Amino acid sequence: MTTTAAPPVTAVSFEQVTKSFGDVRAVDSLTLDLHPGETVALLGPNGAGKSSTLDLLLGLRHADSGTVRVFGTSPREAITAGRVGAMLQSGGLMGEVTVRELVRLACDLHPRPYRADDVLAAAGLTQLAGRKVDKLSGGQEQRVRFALATAGANDLIVLDEPTTGMDVTVRQAFWATMREQADQGRTVLFATHYLEEADAIADRVLVLHRGRLLADGTAAEIKAKAGARRVAFDLAELDAGLAEQLRALPFLTAVDVSGHTVRLQSTDADATVHALYGLGLYPRNLEVAGLGLEQAFVAITEAEEAKKEAGTC
Structure with missing residues (x-):
């Protein structure tokens, strides 16, 4: 008797997704799948389409064509079910409340919440719990955003430039926590300009350029692709x-x-x-x-630019 292996579970699926803003195509026929337990770095120069891709994933924008699915449902359905946590660059924080009050609110609103004290401890905020949010430094605000993104048992965590403003010690602690999340079977997707983080942390690296996926593989495979x-x-x-x-x-x-x-x-x-x-x-x-990952990244994107220029000559 033969058995058919079950297809791998997909956390995120983009199928021929396109999004334009006027004459600018921010996401161009993007197709990719992410799986549970993966830590994935999203790289690309400014204007590559990273933030637009994350916005589509989180249901903040709608694709012009193609399909985005998160755990087999629409992004909004997955978020409503408490399966997605996000830490974005944009958007302010409530200022006239304490850190503890804001984190507790996030926990209370989450369908599968953690204890507020545990969330504060994981984000390194216990000593700052009584401080007003508008009295925090930039790096401390980033830790609050991280706490809000991990206030409950999310299956997917999306991070946009998460360690901006954090010092080295806090960054190391942050990534140790993210590794624990992935080890528990959660998918971690992060966009970053710190390419050494992608090299050290990510199981998989995606390189975007002008909305197109140029490279997809381990950091070692991306380096080899640069040729x-x-x-x-x-x-x-x-x-x-x-x-x-x-x-x-x-x-x-x-x-x-x-x-x-x-x-x-x-x-x-x-x-x-x-x-x-x-x-x-x-x-x-x-x-x-x-080549290091940063050098490989530059080589791959410059080669793509050269191809485009040659095509317009």
Whole structure:
């Protein structure tokens, strides 16, 4: 007797979703699935469509075409059922109340609430519970937003630039809490400009550019997709003429000369290094390594821009 495996549970599904604002297509035929227990980073330059994508996911805007589903229902139905928590950049906080009062209100309104004291402790707000919200610093306000997003047993947590304004210690504690949420089977989706966070935290990285999904994979897969490696070395003598010779080395995609230090990006590092020695140079502290996530992100988006420019010529 044969059995058919059950299809994987989908937390979020975008199917050919498009959203435009006037002549600007903020989300362009976006298709993707997110699954329970995943921690997913959403990356992209300004104007890539990250915030518009999150707005569609949270039911704050409606797609022009395509379908958005959250746990098999519409975003609004999932939110009403208490399955989604969100921490957004936009929107103010009630000022003339204490932190404890605001968090308690969020817990009281949640269909599956946690104890207010537990939420305050998880967000590192116990010592600030009696303070008025309008007397908080920017980083402390971010912790309050986090508390409001996790006031109950959400199955999906959506975070838009969550650690902006937080110091290093608080950021580390924040991500430790998010890891615990994912370990309990919850899906965590966060947009960030801190690419080192995406590299260290995310199981999966999505790269958006002009509303399109350019890359989807682990951080290591995104780095490999960039198709380049980093070559760095020092030279005892480095004048303008030699710098021009270095820029003419084969297979380069980027060159940075700073003092006596040279940093290159090459799509064929072996050939580049071979040509380097062919110039009669003796580089010191030579390093050849894969790109970091930030470098890979820049390489992928710049390549897309180059393709678009070539298509318009």
